[in-house]
Amino acid sequence: MTPVTRGALGQIWKLSGNGTPWAVKELLFEQEEPDVGVEYALLDAARTLGIRAPRLMPDRTGAHVVRLPEGSWVKLYDWVDGTAADPSDPEIQSWCGRTLALLHKAGEGASGTPNGWYERCNPASDWAELLGKVERAGLPWAGELGRFVATTAVDLARHVSPSAPDDVVTSHLDMRPQNVLVDPEGPVLLDWDNAGPVSAERELARAVYVWSGGNDFDPDAARRVVRAYRDAGGRAVVKGLDPFSMLFATDLNYVYVQAGCAVDPTVTAEQRAFGSREAVAKLRGLPELAAVSRLTEALEGEW
Known part of the structure; x- marks a missing residue:
């Protein structure tokens, strides 16, 4: 082992x-x-x-x-055995869109309700309590978390809401480059632990953002993912900021959980250190509303 x-x-x-x-x-x-x-x-x-x-x-x-x-x-x-997927590779981008469409077709007719991790985020009172714990623990990124709680967390939370029941499919829920390896026969999708019900348009929106470069997205890459998705029979449409609710919710929740782990006395020192590293990394890589708005504008001609 x-x-x-x-x-x-x-x-x-x-x-x-x-x-x-x-x-x-x-x-x-x-x-x-x-x-x-x-x-x-x-x-x-x-x-x-x-x-x-x-x-x-x-x-x-x-x-x-x-x-x-x-x-x-x-x-x-x-x-x-494989190498990490290159999200800037046009063939990988097309694979992502096509694979997501196939998953959505396979998962049509889902009757479950998406997990709250993808649909909700913590209220301001929870963030204030967590910030207090991080400050009392003397963690060096307490100030960074405080600025986030007062600004970005509030702005992103305004765009987090429950999804429409008629848009729910069963899918992977975590299609990121980190979960794809490429071997001589092509890409292999890993990490299916989160598989379950999800809004198709919200999973597509998150995938387009992630696979086209995030805040510094490549418009051609974003369109390539969407076109491959539509060509493979995918039905979801991404218009406006609402479809990005899942992206905002998961990133907000990830910061909250990892920051909480960093000050949790019941877990191991190794787990606290991991939580601290992950919280800081996510704080420095959160989606920007202005960038997401530009991404939706770049996709307007695709629907």
Whole structure:
């Protein structure tokens, strides 16, 4: 077992034996057995549609998540050897749009309600309480968090709202370059843990923003993602700022959770350090409303 990388929710290990490598995902914060039914079903549907993804392997009893004697829940996947996806590559941009369209078609007819992580954000009182904890802990980025709480958090929160029920599909929910590896046969989509119901237009809007360069987006890249999505049968449309609600909500919630972890006495020192690093990184890479507005203008001719 070799540690490979650490994400917000888990540690990835490479398990090697008998000439076959596997990816083990250790879920660091799950107390109860996680439900992986949606993830497994969507993975199965995605592979049927030609989307390359690692298999989620069952144990001898057919279970897809297992608890170790030490307490952690783990999942076992195929190991994927590949290089990080280049979001500036036109072929990768087209792959992103096409893949998202296929996922949305596979996930049509979803009846569930999107998780609050994608639909809501914390009120000002919660942010004030968190800021107080960070200040009392003497963390060097307390001032940066304070400026964010007083300005950007308020501005972005105004554009976070529940999505319309008739737009909900079952999808991946975290299609970012960090979750794509490219091997000799092409891109492989990883990290399906968050699979579930989501607004199709909001997932598309977030993907277009992320894959076209964020605040410093390339208009041609954004249009390329959208055109590939539409050509593959995707039905979602991104007009105005409302579709970016998921982008704003997830980034606000990520700062809140990681900053909270940084001052949580019940977690390990390593987890607090991780939370601190992640909170600072996200504070310095949040979406800007002016940039998102320009992005919507660049896409006006695509609908």
